[in-house]
Amino acid sequence: MKRALIAIAAPLIAIALALVAGGLMMLALGQPPLEIYALMMRESFGTGYGIGQTLFRATPLVFTGLSVALAFRAGLFNVGAEGQLYLGGFAAAMTAIALSGLPPAIALPLAILAAAVAGAVWGGIPGALKARFGAHEVINTIMLNFIAFGLVSWLGHFVFEPATVRTASIAAGIELPRLEGVVPALRGAPINASLFLALVTAALVQMLLFRTRLGYEMRATGLNTPAAEYGGIGIGRIQITAMTLAGAVAGLGGVNFVLGYKHFFEMGFSGGAGFLGIAVALIGRNHPAGVVLAALFFGALSYGGLVINQRVPKELVEVLQGLVILFAIASQAALERAARRWQ
C-alpha cells in the first residue's frame, strides 16, 4: 500500500515542483506563469487538434518508455532506444517500399514487423555482449546509437531521394491510418493508429512482466541477480532476451512517424524520443501504465512548448523536462526516507 502510494505521489510531487520552478523562470522573463500554463493546457488538451498533437507526440514515447522500463526490470539500462527506434523506422520504410507491389493487408504487417526486428537486433547485440563478455550495456547501447545513425546515412547514399535525406514515399495504402478519418474533431492532427499499437504493446508488456514465467525470471534477475542464479535462472539468457525485447519495442515506435505520419523515412526523425524514453520510464516507475501516463505528460509538454513559443523561449520546455527528472529522483528518495522514519 505504502509503496504504491509513494510510486504515485513521487512523480506528481516532482511535476508540481518542476512547474513551480518553471513558473519562477517565467516570472524572471516577465511573463505571468499561470497564464502561460493555462495556455499550454488549453492548447494541448482543450481542442481536438491539440489533443491529437499531444497524443501523436506521446505515442513514440510510450514505445521508448516501455523499452527502457522492460530492460530496467531485468536490471539493464537501455540507453539505446534512440538508435533502436531510428533503425525501426528505417526498416519499416524500406520494407514498405520494397513490398509496394503486395496488397497493403500483407505489406503493412510486414513493415511493422520489420521495425520490431530491426530494433530487436539492435537491442540484442548489447544484450549478447553483456551476457557473453560482461560488456556494460550502457556503453554499448550509446555506441550503437551512433552506429545506427551512421549506418543509415551510409545506406542513404543508395536509397535516399537525390539531394535529400529522405526515402521515396511509401505506396498509398501501406500506412497506419490517421484517426481524423474516424474522429472528425481531430482534424489536421497527425495522430494515427500507432497509438493503438502503443497501447496494445503496453498491455502486452504488462502481461509479460507480471503474468508469465519469463517476466518473473526477468524481475528476479533485475532485483537480485545472485538469487536468480541460485534459482536456476540463466542470467545470460535473460539479459539477451530482455534487451532483444526492449529493442523490438523501441523499434516499433518508428512506425508512428514513418507509417502513420510522413509515409517516408527522414533522417533525424526520432528527435530524441529514445532518450526522452528514459525520463518516461523513470516518471512512470517502470510500470507500463505509469509509462503511458508519463508519455502523455511529456507529449503535452512537447506540444505545449511549441504553442507558447511566442511568449517564452521554447527551450523552457526542455528545462521543464530536466526539472521533472531531477525532482522525480529527489522526491522518490525523500519520500522513501520519510516513510522509513515515520511509517
Place this chain on the structure above:
Amino acid sequence: MSAATVRLDRITRRFGAVIANRDVSLAIDPGEIHALVGENGAGKTTLMRVLYGLLEPHGGRIEVDGRPVRITSPEAAMRLGIGMVHQHFMLVDTLSVAENIVLGHEPRGAFGALDRKRAIAEVETLATRHRLPVDARAPMTSLSVGAQQRVEILKALRRGAKTLILDEPTAVLTPQEVDELFAVLRELKASGAAIVLITHKLAEVFAIADRVTVMRAGEVVGTGAIGTLTPGRVAELMVGHPIAPLRARAAITPGDAMLVVRDLEARDARGLESVRAVSFEARGGEIVGIAGVEGNGQQELIECIAGLETPHHGMIAIAGRPVTGLPPREHARAGLAHIPSDRLRRGLVPAMTLAENLVLGRQSEPEVARSGFSARALARRAAPVLIEYDVRPPDPLARASQLSGGNQQKLIAARELERGAKVVLAAHPTRGVDLGAVDFIHRRLLAERDAGRAVLLVSSELTEILALSDRVLVMFEGRIVHETRPDQTDERTLGLHMTGRVATGQTGARGGA
C-alpha cells in the same frame, strides 16, 4: 571516559498496524554490559534504532543523565555519546582502515584535503588506547570480518561514543574472533563505557553480560542481574514457553547414496585452491554434518554441489545422476533442495513478495507454471505453505524484506523442503535465527531425514552439528580431515580438528561409507 546513564522510558513504536515496541523501559548504566535478548522480531533492533535516532518513537521518552532528550538523527545520538555498530558493517571497501575511521570527521591539511598522516597517527593512538589492534594503513578489503568489526568499533569510539550498541556482533565471527571481541568489550567496560549487546545466543549472554533484559513480541518480559537468572529461564522468557528437547532420533538404516562427491577440487574467487580432493557420500535417511571454521572451503563445496560454481576437478552425482559442471537448474532437477548460506544474497529476492519468493527455483515446474505467475495465483498457492511453516506474518503479498531474519529463513526452508527433493543441502540453516525458528528448522530437517532423504548439513555451530548429524565430517583447509559420529566425539575434540591442531593421518579422512 565514563558513560552517561541512559534511560528509555515507556518507548512505543509502531510500524503500520504492528507494534514493534510497547511501553519498553530500559536503563543502561556506565560500566556495565547489558545484554538485550529476544527472538527475531521481538523488537530489540527497533528499540536500539530509536535510541540511535534512526526511528522516531511514537510514545515514551529518553533521558540521558536524568535530562530528557530528543534524538532525531544518528548525529544527535553521537553528540550524546551514543554509538552503534551495525550487524551489517557500514564501511567503504576501497578506502584504508584509517580513512574509514575518520570518514565524515577527517583531520584536514592544506587546502582542506585529508591529512593522511594525522589520520593514521590518530587511529593508531586510538587503537592503542583501547587495545583494539588494527593496521591503520591496510586497505579495508584485506581485513577479516573480525578486524572489520574492530574498525567499526573504533569508528564509534572516535566520535566519542561512550554508550556503545552492538547489534548481533558475533553472528559473523569465528569462535576465536568472538573471544577477541569479548576481550575488547571487557576492556571498554573497565574504562567506564556502557555496552548494549543485542543477541540471541544465550551462551554469550552468560559469558559476558552483567545484566540481561529479555524482550518478546515488542515488550520487556524480564530483566535482571546475570546471577539471578539461569539460561533455561531466559530461554523460556524469550520463547514464551518451555523448550522441549529434540526427540530421540528414530534409528533408520541409511538407504542408497543420494549425494556422491568424488575427488572434488575447486578454486575460490582469487584462483586459490579451496576444496582439495574431497570425497564423501550422503545416503537416504541420514544427516551428514560438515563442521569447520568458516572459510575452510565449505562455501566453495556448497556452491559446487548446487551448481553455482564449476569444480576444477572431480565428480558430483545427485540421486544417481552425474551433474558435474551443469547449471543450477540441472542440479535442482536431479533432486537437490538447497538452503543457501546467505539468505539475503542468494536465498531471497527481498523486494519480491513472499509468494513470489516461494517459487524461486521452482518456476519451471509444471505445477507452478500451470497455476500462472499472477500475484493472485502465486498468493493462493503460498497461503497454506506460509501457515504450515509458521512464517510470520503469513501474508503472501508482504515483501520478503519486511520479515525478520528468522522468518526469512523459515520462508526459504518452506520453499526448499516443500518440494520433496531427494537431497537437502542445508548451509548454515539457522545462522542469525532466533531460538524458536532454530528449533522449528531442526525439527524439519530431522523430518526430512526420517522421510528417507539425504541431508547435508554445513554449519559452524557445533551444537547444531552434534544435535542433528548421523555422521560428522570436519573440513580444514579445503580437506576433509576427520570423520566421526556424534556419540563418539564432543565439541572440544571437533574444535581441535577444525583448527588443524590434531595431526591427522589420512585414515578416515576420505569420508564416506
